[in-house]
Amino acid sequence: DTGVSQDPRHKITKRGQNVTFRCDPISEHNRLYWYRQTLGQGPEFLTYFQNEAQLEKSRLLSDRFSAERPKGSFSTLEIQRTEQGDSAMYLCASSLEAGRGHYYGYTFGSGTRLTVV
Amino acid sequence: RKEVEQDPGPFNVPEGATVAFNCTYSNSASQSFFWYRQDCRKEPKLLMSVYSSGNEDGRFTAQLNRASQYISLLIRDSKLSDSATYLCVVNPEGGYNKLIFGAGTRLAVHP
Numbered sequence A: 001d002t003g004v005s006q007d008p009r010h011k012i013t014k015r016g017q018n019v020t021f022r023c024d025p026i027s028e029h030n031r032l033y034w035y036r037q038t039l040g041q042g043p044e045f046l047t048y049f050q051n052e053a054q055l056e057k058s059r060l061l062s063d064r065f066s067a068e069r070p071k072g073s074f075s076t077l078e079i080q081r082t083e084q085g086d087s088a089m090y091l092c093a094s095s096l097e098a099g100r101g102h103y104y105g106y107t108f109g110s111g112t113r114l115t116v117v
Numbered sequence B: 001r002k003e004v005e006q007d008p009g010p011f012n013v014p015e016g017a018t019v020a021f022n023c024t025y026s027n028s029a030s031q032s033f034f035w036y037r038q039d040c041r042k043e044p045k046l047l048m049s050v051y052s053s054g055n056e057d058g059r060f061t062a063q064l065n066r067a068s069q070y071i072s073l074l075i076r077d078s079k080l081s082d083s084a085t086y087l088c089v090v091n092p093e094g095g096y097n098k099l100i101f102g103a104g105t106r107l108a109v110h111p
Helices: none
Strands: A005-007 A010-013 A019-024 A031-037 A044-050 A053-057 A065-068 A075-079 A088-099 A102-108 A112-116 B004-006 B011-014 B019-025 B032-038 B045-050 B055-057 B060-065 B070-075 B084-091 B105-110
Touching (some): A005 A088, A019 A088, A019 A112, A031 A075, A053 A065, A075 A088, B004 B084, B011 B019, B019 B105, B032 B060, B045 B060, B070 B084
Parallel strands (some): A010 A112
Antiparallel strands (some): A005 A019, A019 A075, A031 A044, A031 A088, A088 A102, A088 A112, B004 B019, B032 B084, B055 B060, B060 B070, B084 B105
């Protein structure tokens, strides 16, 4: 499978627990993005990486959220002390930024659906 | 005011109908525009980019009016398989960095 993979597909957790999601981008893609989507809304940008560097973080990404991409390949998104308002679909996407504003293959993964009870 | 606004619908249309969706965006400096399609509980998928000159892909036609900050999508000869949520998407910075999504317009095509 050469698409964007996300794991797990579903996660149910109790309020206050920590959770971590993983995203494996398309292998040749140097950019990786995280979005969050709640019911009835479009995806909201959270953060993105160029290789291992985190270049932008949304104000939506509170201090309970942290994202890493240590070797410029897969990425993890951790939520500490989860709250019921964190319940959402967490989407990862990747693309190849080839310089001079040229980009290719912006592709979303199937997402991780988080339910905080 | 939301950065990208769409009529949430739903639009319920019979097969074969023509349906149009509209979208407005607030950042006049926005550079790139797209329509995405999202099926229930699935990830969004690119339907088409939107260019100032307007563009067409089969039964789908997209238009951009920069002066009015308005984007449209026209679907002709609707099929049952067109039933989905259509997301208007803007990249305020050009390139392909963060995407700003509207809340989506639901389309239901019935026999």
